[in-house]
Amino acid sequence: MKRTTYYNAVPQMQEQWPIKKALTLSDVDITHPFLTLSRQQVDTHIVVYMTPQQQDNLRAENQVGFNAQDDDTGEMYVMKLKWRGSYYNLIGKWGKVVRGKGLDVGQEIKLRWLNGCLHFSVPQQQIVAVAVPPPVRMVTAPIVQDHWPIRKILTSSDVDPNHPFLPLPRKSVEEHILVQWPPQERERLRKEEHVSLNTRDYDTGDTHGMKLKWQGNYYNLIGKWGNIIRHKGLGVGQEIRLRWSNNCLYFSVQEEQYVATASGQDNWPIKKALTLSDVDTNHPFLTLPGKAVEDHILFYWAHQAREQLRNEHQVGINARDDDTGDLYVMKLKWRVSYYNLIGKWGKIIREKRLHVGREIRVRWESGCLVFSVPQ
Structure with a gap:
């Protein structure tokens, strides 16, 4: 299980289309037709609005049927x-x-759940017509305004270290990368089907020698991609951003965000809406992101305790339910890019009757992990 995003759920409800994704090669492969969606986005914007019966079916059978509507055409489908x-x-x-x-690869699909139905839309690219004066309106191109013109939500195949490559949409690569190459380099890519290039991890400053390989309808970034997957702990649903600058391909994968206040005025620096995996009593654990735990929990630990966690990958801790005062002996397990809270979590799920969408709040206080799930 990959790491889970932390966020404030309320503002996201204002977005008419809370789930947006650039279609990948696997998404448009009609020989094995399925659309891959991020767990965090689906749990937050779809599952939480399903009926209790639908949620139960999803937990029990790992799938659930419902109606889906194409908002562009009005057509209805029965899907799962x-x-x-x-x-x-x-x-x-x-x-x-x-x-x-x-x-096709690179098109954006938008999804939302409304009135018991999944709605989706793939808007056609619009051509902006301007009457006066055309030169002024045409100067402001999106690739200039966006610091990261290529963005992609990572899929399961993108983060598979056994077959490491990152497919990128042909249109995006040609418009935002190859357009800046000299003609001879573009021609060499066409003839030899791959070209070596320097890449830099914008988040860490690390440089990598990699290759861009042409596959007709898309391009693969190959070479050290497997090392990057392992080193950064990349998982399904994370967004990678890319740009070409100074003869180098820069990429960035932002740390997943969570609700926190640096001023210390917030008594609960970590807040999370529970996902389907968080409330699964068959495999009980609460997933917490690495940065949140390190900034607001491990920061208060002694050096010896942090070293023990790194060496043994788990440490026993005391936990207290702030709502009831109950105490638990639990474990914090290190999963490199995220942490799992295990031990008595299944008992907590049952006793507090936790379900998808409930907010859990966490803090470290006086040598104890304190949590609360307000009514």
Whole structure:
């Protein structure tokens, strides 16, 4: 299970289309038709609004059926959402949708749950027509305004270290990378099908020698991608951002965000809406992101305790339910890019009747992990 995003759920409800994704090669492959969606986004913006019966079916059978509407055409489909542990697949009539809408790599699909139905839209690219004066309006191009013109939500194949490569949409690569190459380099890429290039991790400053390989409808970034996956602990649903600058390909994968206040005025520096995996009593654990734990929990530990966690990958801790005063002996398990709270978590789920969408708040106080799930 990959790490879970921390966020404030309330502002996101204002977004008409809370889930947006650039389609990948696997998303538009009609021989194995399914749409891969981030677990965190689905749990937050779809599952939480399902009926209790639908949520129970999803937990018990790992899939649930529902109606889906194409908001662009008004067509209705009977589809299924299948839980794959760290992500979801939308299956059923997805192949028909791909063919009917002529979907291709790089197009953006938008999704939302409304009135018991999954709505989706793949808007056509719009051409902006201006009457006066055309030169002024045409100067402001999106690639200039966006510091990171290429963005992609990582899929399961993108983070597979056994077959390490990052597919990038042909249109994005040609518009934002190859356009800045000299003609001879672009021609060499066409003839030899791959070209060596320098890449830099914008987050760490690390440099890597890699290759860009042309595959007709898309490009693969290969070479040290497997090392990057392991070193950065990349997982399904994270967003990678890329740009070409000074003859180098820069990339960045932002740390997942959580609610926190540096001023210390917030008594609960870590807040999270529970996901489906967090309330699964068959495999009980609470996932917490690495940065949140390190900034607001491990920061208060003695050096020896932190070293023990690094060496043994888990440490026993005391935990207290701030709502009831109950004490528990639990363990914090290090998973490199995130942490799991294990031990009595299954008992807590049952006793507090936790479910998807409830907010849990966490802090470290006087040598104890304190948590609260307010009513």
